[in-house]
Amino acid sequence: MTKNLELGLDTFGDVSVDAQGDLLPHAQVLRNLVEQAKLADRVGLAYFGIGEHHREDFAVSAPEVLLAAIAAQTERIHLGTAVTVLSSDDPIRVFQRFATLDAVSNGRAEVILGRGSFTESFPLFGFELTQYEELFEEKLQLFTEVRKQKPITWQGNTRAPLSNQSVFPPVENGLLKTWIGVGGSPESVVRAAHYGLPLMLAIIGGEPHRFAPFVKLYKQALEQFGNPLPPVGVHSPGHVSDTDEQAREELWPHYRVLLDRIGRDRGWPPITRDRFEAEAAPEGSLYVGSPETVAGKIARTAKILELDRFDLKYANGTMPHEQLMNSIDLYGTQVAPRVRELLGVDAAAESELVSR
Template sequence: MTTTLELGLDTFGDVSVDAAGETLPHAQVLRNLVEQARLADSLGLDYFGIGEHHRVDFAVSAPEVLLAAIAAQTKHIHLGTAVTVLSSDDPLRVFQRFATLDAVSNGRAEVILGRGSFTESFPLFGFELSQYEELFEEKLQLFAEVRKQEPITWTGNTRAPLSNQSVYPPLENRLLKTWIGVGGSPESVVRAAHYGFPLMLAIIGGEPHRFAPFVRLYKQALEQFGQPLQPIGVHSPGHVSDTDEQAKDELWPHYRVLLDRIGRERGWPPITRDRFEAEAGPEGALYVGSPETVATKIARAAKLLELDRFDLKYANGTMPHENLMHSIELYGSEVAPRVQHLLGAVEL
């Protein structure tokens, strides 16, 4: 773990409500996202990630377009996805879009690649779910090749072959920083190590210490593949407010709507307040509470999992824009310095 932990924010662009409880149009949610990212940049946070989805409850289907708009209104914060669903996209086009984002942001682009926990993009873009594993494996292999920015000769089963093909534009000064998002599969951990890509663990439920074996597996696999050490990050949901009770009371109704909606699709039981309280407790995966509570929990996870970055998924369900902005403000101005202090990197 580095002496200073990188702290970022993630969002899926959840369709939210206004102060009167009325659902906002997708267009307004997208404009609000730009404002949220500007605030994150002004607070000195390290990363702002936007997830890709193709369903009614999330507004962002083209994150790179939104990230380019954000790049034009920010100066320092790194910009990327959370995640890009590579299986249902074209690796060459993904690289081109992020190379373009890197240019307009003066070198601030990153990408987190994953298979995605939602599958709407597969039928939408004409891919078979029966090829779920093969699509990701082949497309990740091809992305790793195009990332080298050398002419590509490649053959696979899921797209036409390439022969000595160059891809433009190249990045100006470096390789594109490319993470692999992992939700709980050892095979995915080993795959990230095989390509020498940083590992982003999506911990959205349960006790974070359960992922410590994945960290050990990743480091062992890097060594076995002859790869240098790479950063390890965690993406987890949460909400920051002035007090613990206020934060939980603000988040609970919106989080319940989100979890129950997804639960109905996947056959999960309805979430209870007791389960929510357990996830919000010291051992759970919800980083919700006052700045002191959230900072303590992040620092504990960072030490336990030897993290280089922590990304808070700050939008969880229909919570209004004003509450999200307050959460971002507290995360950047109070949580971030407390975390660094607890890790011994700075003095308060």
């Protein structure tokens, strides 16, 4: 559905460095993140998502609190997560927090639910990794019941049962917009289709066209379940600067630190410059370069996967706040209009879509 492609931003609140190369305190990173969201709103982007993590290199562990602060200082941009780790949370409390965010933002709240690619929240909140699948499946099932905003009678294995229980506050208008974040599992794609929820594909490596079979599977499963076609989106990392060379040189040292740090935890080999360049190439999953380069790459991905939204993960490692702000500005003022041109999107129609 590329005719009305929305463009958004995602961040995990990566702890960044100052002008001297020293790591900023988490508190300053959070304050900077509010400024980044305000800029995203000013340049007309559709969505700003904040991921949840519980480790030293990411500053955001309570995204809904930060999103509420951002809601008070923005006007149009939709606000949500990237993702909410539902497996280690309570579905009712998640719904209540986002229903509250929806109220204070005048209907701009969204939530992307997923299992997350990090597992620190499991021991932190007392959950067993041996229940990884069961926790997510049961909690997603309960969340979808809560989302209907009717009295709930429910029973499972991972929390106490409910009997004719109402949940407050309700969402003011309609249902809370809820996506399912998927990293590349066919089972997760079918699960999203089963519940009739929008699909957000996290493409963080390899060629985006490899995910076309997942989109096809999603549509086939929706048809089999008798559900209408919801939006399909992609979340991928990148960075925008004035030229391709500048963008790559700005991103590379911070991206390398990020990937190597995570790789040490997961047994990956150190990232090489050749691999970085391959991901930054036209067929890779790293949207880094000048506005023209990034716009062209987004448009190609949107056409191949028939996307309704593309979210750029603009913060990748310790990149300074000033470079992140410049990337956001270029993404909103130059990349977004160029993507509309390439896809033949009417700017007035997109503006109406964002304002809903």
